[in-house]
Amino acid sequence: MLVATLADVARRAGVSTATVSRIINNSPKPVADALRERVLAAVAELDYVPNANAQQLARADRSAVGVIVHDVSDPYFAEITRGLQRVATENGRLVIICNSYRDPERELAYVDLLHAHRTAAVVLTGSGYIDPATTARLDHKLRLFEATGGRVAVIGRHEHAGDAIVPENEHGGWLAGDALYRLGHTAIGVIAGPAHLTTTADRLTGLHRAAHDHGQTLTTDQIEYAGFDRNGGYAAAALLLDRNPGLTAIAALNDSMAVGALALLRERGLEVPSQISLIGFDDMPISVDVTPPLSTVRLPLEEIGARAMSLALREEGGDPQVEHVAAHLVLRGSTAPLQ
Amino acid sequence: MLVATLADVARRAGVSTATVSRIINNSPKPVADALRERVLAAVAELDYVPNANAQQLARADRSAVGVIVHDVSDPYFAEITRGLQRVATENGRLVIICNSYRDPERELAYVDLLHAHRTAAVVLTGSGYIDPATTARLDHKLRLFEATGGRVAVIGRHEHAGDAIVPENEHGGWLAGDALYRLGHTAIGVIAGPAHLTTTADRLTGLHRAAHDHGQTLTTDQIEYAGFDRNGGYAAAALLLDRNPGLTAIAALNDSMAVGALALLRERGLEVPSQISLIGFDDMPISVDVTPPLSTVRLPLEEIGARAMSLALREEGGDPQVEHVAAHLVLRGSTAPLQ
DNA sequence: TCCCCTTAGGTAAGCGCTTTCCTGGCAGGC
DNA sequence: GCCTGCCAGGAAAGCGCTTACCTAAGGGGA
Numbered sequence: 001m002l003v004a005t006l007a008d009v010a011r012r013a014g015v016s017t018a019t020v021s022r023i024i025n026n027s028p029k030p031v032a033d034a035l036r037e038r039v040l041a042a043v044a045e046l047d048y049v050p051n052a053n054a055q056q057l058a059r060a061d062r063s064a065v066g067v068i069v070h071d072v073s074d075p076y077f078a079e080i081t082r083g084l085q086r087v088a089t090e091n092g093r094l095v096i097i098c099n100s101y102r103d104p105e106r107e108l109a110y111v112d113l114l115h116a117h118r119t120a121a122v123v124l125t126g127s128g129y130i131d132p133a134t135t136a137r138l139d140h141k142l143r144l145f146e147a148t149g150g151r152v153a154v155i156g157r158h159e160h161a162g163d164a165i166v167p168e169n170e171h172g173g174w175l176a177g178d179a180l181y182r183l184g185h186t187a188i189g190v191i192a193g194p195a196h197l198t199t200t201a202d203r204l205t206g207l208h209r210a211a212h213d214h215g216q217t218l219t220t221d222q223i224e225y226a227g228f229d230r231n232g233g234y235a236a237a238a239l240l241l242d243r244n245p246g247l248t249a250i251a252a253l254n255d256s257m258a259v260g261a262l263a264l265l266r267e268r269g270l271e272v273p274s275q276i277s278l279i280g281f282d283d284m285p286i287s288v289d290v291t292p293p294l295s296t297v298r299l300p301l302e303e304i305g306a307r308a309m310s311l312a313l314r315e316e317g318g319d320p321q322v323e324h325v326a327a328h329l330v331l332r333g334s335t336a337p338l339q
Numbered sequence: 340m341l342v343a344t345l346a347d348v349a350r351r352a353g354v355s356t357a358t359v360s361r362i363i364n365n366s367p368k369p370v371a372d373a374l375r376e377r378v379l380a381a382v383a384e385l386d387y388v389p390n391a392n393a394q395q396l397a398r399a400d401r402s403a404v405g406v407i408v409h410d411v412s413d414p415y416f417a418e419i420t421r422g423l424q425r426v427a428t429e430n431g432r433l434v435i436i437c438n439s440y441r442d443p444e445r446e447l448a449y450v451d452l453l454h455a456h457r458t459a460a461v462v463l464t465g466s467g468y469i470d471p472a473t474t475a476r477l478d479h480k481l482r483l484f485e486a487t488g489g490r491v492a493v494i495g496r497h498e499h500a501g502d503a504i505v506p507e508n509e510h511g512g513w514l515a516g517d518a519l520y521r522l523g524h525t526a527i528g529v530i531a532g533p534a535h536l537t538t539t540a541d542r543l544t545g546l547h548r549a550a551h552d553h554g555q556t557l558t559t560d561q562i563e564y565a566g567f568d569r570n571g572g573y574a575a576a577a578l579l580l581d582r583n584p585g586l587t588a589i590a591a592l593n594d595s596m597a598v599g600a601l602a603l604l605r606e607r608g609l610e611v612p613s614q615i616s617l618i619g620f621d622d623m624p625i626s627v628d629v630t631p632p633l634s635t636v637r638l639p640l641e642e643i644g645a646r647a648m649s650l651a652l653r654e655e656g657g658d659p660q661v662e663h664v665a666a667h668l669v670l671r672g673s674t675a676p677l678q
Numbered sequence: 679t680c681c682c683c684t685t686a687g688g689t690a691a692g693c694g695c696t697t698t699c700c701t702g703g704c705a706g707g708c
Numbered sequence: 709g710c711c712t713g714c715c716a717g718g719a720a721a722g723c724g725c726t727t728a729c730c731t732a733a734g735g736g737g738a
Contacts, residue, residue: 003487005694016718021696029697032716047483052455054694056392057723072424072436073417082412085438094452097411097436099424113433116391144386148342230624259628285569289598291630344724355688360726368727371686393724396693 004046013042024050056118062149064094065312066114070102070126074229075284076254076301080125080155083305091313093120100126102194104134111141114150121151121312125305127199128157153312155304156199162320163311165304169199172297172327173206174213176251176279179295179329181214184338185249185277189240190218191261193228193253200225203253203281226257233257237264248276248338255280255287258294262334273336283330292333299327343385352381363389395457401488403433404651405453409441409465413568414623415593415640419464419494422644430652432459439465441533443473450480453489460490460651464644466538467496492651494643495538501659502650504643508538511636511666512545513552515590515618518634518668520553523677524588524616528579529557530600532567532592539564542592542620565596572596576603587615587677594619594626597633601673612675622669631672638666 006024010017015035022029023039042048056063067084069077081097088095096119100107107124114122122145129135142152142160153163180188190207193200204223211218224240226232233252237260241247250265252258258280262272270276272292280287283298304325311321349356354374361368362378381387395402406423408416420436427434435458439446446463453461461484468474481491481499492502519527529546532539543562550557563579565571572591576599580586589604591597597619601611609615611631619626622637643664650660 006696007694017695018697018718018720019716022717025696027697030716035717049451049454049483051396051457051694052452053392053395053457054723055455055696057390057396057693057725058695058697060696060723071421072411073414073421075412075414075417078412078414078417082410082438085411089438095436097434099428099434112388113391115388116394118390118392144388148388230628263628286625286628289569289602289625290628345726346724356725357688357690357727358686361687364726366727369686374687390724393693394726396695396723397725397727399693399726 003051004048006048006050009039009042009046009048012046013039015039062118062120064096064117064119065309066096066098066110066117066119066122068098068100068107068110068114068122068124068126071099072097075256075286076228076282077125079284079301080305080308083302083307084123084125084309085305086302087306087309087313093313102126104129104131104138108134108137108141111138111145115141115145115148119150121153123153123155123308123312124157124160125155125308126157127193127197128154130196130198130201151312151314153308155308164320164322165308165311165325166322167299167304167325168327169202170206170209172281172299173203173253174210175206175327175329176203176281176297177207177210178213179331179335180249180251180277180279181210181216183249183277183335186216187244187246187248188218188222189237189244189247189250190223191233191236191240191250191252191257192223192225193232193257195225197228200253207251228254229256230260230263233260234264235260237261241268249278249335250276251279251281253281255282255284255294255296258296258334259286259290262290262294273334274339277335277338279335288332295332295335296330297327298330300325342390343387345387345389348378348381348385348387351385352378354378401457401459403435403456403458404648405435405437405449405456405458405461407437407439407446407449407453407461407463407465410438411436414595414625415567415621416464418623418640419644419647422641422646423462423648424644425641426645426648426652432652441465443468443470443477447473447476447480450477450484454480454484454487458489460492462492462494462647462651463496463499464494464647465496466532466536467493469535469537469540490651490653492647494647503659503661504647504650504664505661506638506643506664507666508541509545509548511620511638512542512592513549514545514666514668515542515620515636516546516549517552518670518674519588519590519616519618520549520555522588522616522674525555526583526585526587527557527561528576528583528586528589529562530572530575530579530589530591530596531562531564532571532596534564536567539592546590567593568595569599569602572599573603574599576600580607580609588617588674589615590618590620592620594621594623594633594635597635597673598625598629601629601633612673613678616674618674627671634671634674635669636666637669639664 006017010020098110154160155165156167224236226236272278280294280296283296287294345356349359437449493499494504495506563575565575611617619633619635622635626633
């Protein structure tokens with residue numbers, strides 16, 4: 001069985017395609033009830049489903065919105081995506097989720113792809129890349145997309161001068177550092193994310209500033225870069241501890257890594273927080289369920305997603321809008337004063 | 340600036356649209372190198388990006404594949420989605436992820452939507468609904484989609500007689516129950532998922548069978564239904580314990596609920612596993628990071644996703660294929676012999 | 679040298695819709 | 709009774725591509 005087309009429905013109902021189209025789309029043009037019923041009946045009998053590609057082509061309207069994330073299965077993005085989806089759904093929009101898996105090339109390819117599909121907007125999440133060439137190419141593509149009528153909103157990125165949600169990464173880093181220094185710790189290790197991501201750089205900057213504010217400095221051997229996930233945290237904690245056995249506190253630049261570090265600490269028989277304090281970042285759902293519950297810097301991820309989608313969906317025009325989202329310190333059981 | 344079309348490129352390069360199309364799509368038809376270069380130059384100068392809707396319409400080919408999940412931000416689906424995406428990407432396919440949020444109506448709407456977009460396939464994950472009317476409507480839409488050339492693959496669902504990946508939910512339930520009975524527990528409480536989902540029913544059936552095999556029975560007051568998430572588990576555990584203070588073991592039908600139960604147990608001062616054993620289901624990433632680490636029934640989620648996508652992507656025809664995926668018992672620290 | 683075959687490239691007919699513009703019929707006003 | 713105005717519905721022109729088919733030119737064999 002071939003798929004039924006508008007023309008098939010029209011033929012069956014004995015009307016023109018124009019009429020069927022009008023009825024299906026609830027166009028304002030009035031149509032006699034008898035006709036409407038006949039058409040609707042034909043639609044049902046033929047199990048007609050309009051071809052969205054043809055509709056989009058004919059209407060030249062843009063409806064779906066594309067979302068490019070590093071990895072939906074990462075709780076950080078999962079939470080943001082949830083907010084994104086909620087608002088999109090409230091507005092009757094379809095969301096296309098694309099995982100770049102932190103590969104800049106793939107990210108670039110996805111922008112083209114969403115452009116090709118003439119999505120109404122693309123929202124780009126996740127840290128940007130520090131490499132200027134990549135940034136420039138991305139920006140070019142983004143501008144092009146905007147120039148042809150698409151909207152773009154970015155979350156926590158610097159590269160694009162358009163609508164943006166910017167989480168206070170630097171201030172958050174400062175909050176984490178400040179909390180640790182206040183508790184009396186000075187032998188602090190830092191588990192950073194990948195070095196080429198701006199999120200890492202920003203959070204690290206905050207940490208450095210906190211150190212400075214407390215008359216301390218953070219040296220390079222106190223910092224270990226790793227993947228933004230549990231295993232990264234686990235491995236980095238081991239390296240840090242080997243190099244620096246006297247550590248009394250560790251700041252991890254996200255909660256996944258903190259959880260990994262916690263596992264390593266337990267393995268090494270280091271009691272948290274009595275022997276060593278640990279602080280994370282993001283306040284992912286998992287952080288209350290580990291033992292001890294993680295102190296962390298909270299970023300309202302779901303809300304960030306929701307606000308980004310609102311930005312992406314707002315009507316044409318308007319100046320680029322940049323919304324800052326505050327980070328908050330959440331002290332739980334994994335941090336304690338220096339003994 | 341309006342978006343450049345094929346015709347614009349053709350005009351600029353001084354060739355016909357056919358030639359441009361052939362060059363862009365690397366069609367087998369030979370084209371002189373000089374022309375090719377001129378066209379490619381024009382493409383670059385105009386920042387031409389083909390309109391995917393028009394292409395799809397003209398070619399009548401299907402490329403993207405739609406995925407309907409309950410909620411990507413749920414680790415269970417996040418993990419499956421990861422597998423789905425991996426295989427799709429390996430095959431150069433775009434994935435459209437749709438969150439039904441466990442709403443049957445939304446699920447139905449998404450099937451229509453993916454049909455309308457003429458996706459190559461849709462893969463449906465997550466438990467099905469026990470309500471026969473919903474099931475019938477869904478099945479009708481799915482068949483229609485198939486009849487018009489789409490493929491469908493389902494994960495862990497009964498309703499559709501097509502390609503399917505079926506995790507051994509019932510056997511998994513049996514494994515969990517059997518493990519508990521073997522340890523000597525008989526005062527067992529069960530935290531079940533939503534009653535209208537088949538996953539719940541299947542896992543529960545396994546549990547009942549295990550009870551029976553050990554000369555026991557599971558009465559209704561030993562079972563508490565809840566949402567498949569942490570809070571559901573937390574609340575259900577409280578109810579179960581209030582009703583049944585002598586419980587020595589709890590089986591939760593997924594790990595998220597088990598984690599919630601664990602939190603409640605801790606609050607009530609009940610030591611796990613010395614005073615009460617706890618077993619989960621799915622082996623989500625979090626289960627190794629809670630204290631004590633969760634005993635559970637492992638389902639290879641990423642692999643399930645990957646296999647479902649392979650099924651969805653295979654060439655036309657072929658008989659419906661049903662692949663079973665084995666569940667395995669994973670004993671960690673949250674279960675212990677009855678004292 | 680002529681003819682036919684090959685080949686590079688163009689012409690134009692769709693793909694399945696939407697929408698502008700047009701037509702024919704009817705009611706109401708004079 | 710005739711003209712005007714209005715209204716329901718249809719005809720057809722695209723939307724931006726792909727591709728089957730056609731044309732013109734060049735090359736080789738007889």
